[in-house]
Amino acid sequence: MSSIETVPVASQARAAAPSEIRRLLREPSAVIGATIILFFVVLAVFASWIAPYDPNSPDWMAIRAAPGAAHWFGTDDLGRDVLSRVIFGTQASLAAGIVSVTVAVLIGLPFGLMAGYFGGLTDMVISRFADALLACPFLVLAIALAAFLGPSLQNAMIAIGISAVPVFVRVARAETLVVCTEDYIAAARSQGLGHLAILTGQVLPNVLAPTIVQATLTMAIAVLAEASLAFLGLGQLPPAPSWGAMLDVARQFLGEAPWMAFWPGLAIIALVIGFNLMGDGLNDALNPRH
Amino acid sequence: MKTLLLRRLAVLLPTLLLVSMMVFGLLKLLPGDPALALAGEERNPEVVEYLRQKYRFNDPIPVQYAVWLKALVHGDFGTSVRTRLPIGTMLAEKLPVTVELAILSMLVALLVGLPIGIFAALGRGTPFDYGASLFGLAGLSIPHFWLGIMLILLFSVNLGWLPAGGFVPPSESVGRNLLSMLMPSLVLGTGTAAIMMRHVRSAMIEAMKQDYVRTARAKGVRESTIVLRHALPNALIPVVTLGTLQFGELLAGAVLTEQVFSIPGFGKMVVDGVFSRDYAVVQAVVLCTAAVFLLMSLIADVAYVLLNPRLRS
Numbered sequence: 001m002s003s004i005e006t007v008p009v010a011s012q013a014r015a016a017a018p019s020e021i022r023r024l025l026r027e028p029s030a031v032i033g034a035t036i037i038l039f040f041v042v043l044a045v046f047a048s049w050i051a052p053y054d055p056n057s058p059d060w061m062a063i064r065a066a067p068g069a070a071h072w073f074g075t076d077d078l079g080r081d082v083l084s085r086v087i088f089g090t091q092a093s094l095a096a097g098i099v100s101v102t103v104a105v106l107i108g109l110p111f112g113l114m115a116g117y118f119g120g121l122t123d124m125v126i127s128r129f130a131d132a133l134l135a136c137p138f139l140v141l142a143i144a145l146a147a148f149l150g151p152s153l154q155n156a157m158i159a160i161g162i163s164a165v166p167v168f169v170r171v172a173r174a175e176t177l178v179v180c181t182e183d184y185i186a187a188a189r190s191q192g193l194g195h196l197a198i199l200t201g202q203v204l205p206n207v208l209a210p211t212i213v214q215a216t217l218t219m220a221i222a223v224l225a226e227a228s229l230a231f232l233g234l235g236q237l238p239p240a241p242s243w244g245a246m247l248d249v250a251r252q253f254l255g256e257a258p259w260m261a262f263w264p265g266l267a268i269i270a271l272v273i274g275f276n277l278m279g280d281g282l283n284d285a286l287n288p289r290h
Numbered sequence: 291m292k293t294l295l296l297r298r299l300a301v302l303l304p305t306l307l308l309v310s311m312m313v314f315g316l317l318k319l320l321p322g323d324p325a326l327a328l329a330g331e332e333r334n335p336e337v338v339e340y341l342r343q344k345y346r347f348n349d350p351i352p353v354q355y356a357v358w359l360k361a362l363v364h365g366d367f368g369t370s371v372r373t374r375l376p377i378g379t380m381l382a383e384k385l386p387v388t389v390e391l392a393i394l395s396m397l398v399a400l401l402v403g404l405p406i407g408i409f410a411a412l413g414r415g416t417p418f419d420y421g422a423s424l425f426g427l428a429g430l431s432i433p434h435f436w437l438g439i440m441l442i443l444l445f446s447v448n449l450g451w452l453p454a455g456g457f458v459p460p461s462e463s464v465g466r467n468l469l470s471m472l473m474p475s476l477v478l479g480t481g482t483a484a485i486m487m488r489h490v491r492s493a494m495i496e497a498m499k500q501d502y503v504r505t506a507r508a509k510g511v512r513e514s515t516i517v518l519r520h521a522l523p524n525a526l527i528p529v530v531t532l533g534t535l536q537f538g539e540l541l542a543g544a545v546l547t548e549q550v551f552s553i554p555g556f557g558k559m560v561v562d563g564v565f566s567r568d569y570a571v572v573q574a575v576v577l578c579t580a581a582v583f584l585l586m587s588l589i590a591d592v593a594y595v596l597l598n599p600r601l602r603s
Contacts, residue, residue: 228435273431
C-alpha cells in the first residue's frame, strides 16, 4: 500500500468555474478516469439489474465452475457467480472510497483552515496532532482503528477516514497560509468581516480546488485500504460481496479456481486507476502552473 | 547542522509522546476484557481478578498509561496475551524479518525505479516514457496482496519454481532465505518503484533544464557525462529523501505482504495481535512503526541538508 502523497496545487485555482470544466474536458487522463469511475457507479447503482445472478445464492451443482457461457467469470467455492459478486462488490468499494474520504475532508478541512488562519497555538496543537497521526503508517493505523471499532464495512470506512484526516489538515493548512497573505483577505479584514465570514467566504473557496484534487487521489488509496481491510477480515462481512474478502477466500483455492482471485483484483485495479487518473487530470486542469 | 538536529529532535519527541498517548488510549477502548483474554479457557473469577490486579487493569487509564510508559522507557513492552512471551523478545525476533523484507524491497524499487525514471526523463514524450508512466500508474494502483496472489499462482502453483510462502531464516540457509524473500520483495518493491520512478523522472527533467547543464553543453561536454556527472547527482538529492521516507512506509506496507506469504514478521504480528485482542502487541507494533517512521523522516531531513551543498552552511 502506497502512502498518501500530498499534491501541491496553486491556491488561486477556484473549483467548478466553467473555464476549469472546459480545461478538465481537455485533459485525457481526467476524461478516461471519469469514464472509468462512471462505469463503476452505473454498475453499483444498477447492480440488481446488471448482475446475471443473485450474488449470495449458492449453486451446489456448480461449485468452482470454470468461466463459461453460464458463468462468464466462473463460480466460487459455494457455487456463487463471480461476475455477479464482482458487480455487487462495486457498491462496497465505491462507498468506501467516497464515504471515508468525505469523513476525512469533513474533519481535516476545518482543522486545516483553522490552523492556517489563526496560526500560533491553534496551529501548533492541530499540527502536532496531525503529525502524530501521520507518523502512524496509514494502513497500520486503519487496521488498529478497524479492529477497535469491530469488523464491518461502516467501521472500515470510518477507520480509513480517520487515518486520512491529517492529509487534509496539511493540504488545507498549507493552502490557507498562502491565501492569508493575499490582499483580498486584508481587505476583508479591514471591512470588519468576522473570522467565520472570512474563512467560509474568502479562504474556503480558494482551498477547495487542492482539496478536491487530494480527495480524488485519496479515494484511490481508500479503495485499496478497504480491499486490504476486507482481505484481512476487518471490512465488509460475508456473505455480502466485497472484492477484498473475495480475494481472501480465493487464496485458498488458487490451484483449483484461479479465476476466483483474478477478477476481483482486476476490478480493484480498474477503479483505483480511475481515481488516480481523475486526480492527475484534475490537478493538471486546476493548477494554473501547468 | 547541530541546530537543525536539535530542532528536529525537539519536534520528534513530543510527537512520539503524542503517538504513544493516542495508541494507548485507542487500544484501551477496544472491546473485550483483557483480563478474560489473559485467563484463556479457564474463566475462574479469582484468576481473572488476580490478573486484573497484577496487570493493573482496574487503575484509572492515566495511571495505566504512566505505568506503561515508564516500563516502555525501560524497554519493557509487556507480555503477549497469546504467546505469553515478553513483547520485547517477540519484537527482537520479528523486526529483523521485516527489516530484511523492507531492505530487499527497497533494492527492487531502486533497481527498477531509478533506471526507468532516468530514461523516461531523457526520452521525454517517447513511447518508453509513456510506458514508464503506465508502469507508474499500475504500480500505484495494483494492490500488493493481489499481485502476491498472482505471483504465487504463476511461480508456485503453475511453474513450481518458487515456494508459495513461508520464511527460511538466513542462519539456516542464505540461498533458501533469499529464494523465500524473492516474491515478497518483488511485490512490496513494485509500489515503491513506481513512486520512485515518478519522482526520479520529474527531478531529472527539472535538472536537465538547469543552467549548469546548458553551460556544460555549450562547453561541448559529452551528453553521457552531462547526465551522469551533472544532472543525476542533483536529481538524486530529493530521491534520497524520498527513499528514506519510503523505507518507513515499506515497514508498514509489509503487513499485507507478510500475510499473503506467511512471513513471520512485524505485519503478521500486528494482524495476529488484532484478532487475538492482544492489546499490548498491537500497541508495541504501532508505536515501533511510528518511531521508525519518525526516525526515518529525521534522517531524511539531515540527509537532504548534508547532500545539498547550498544548505550545508
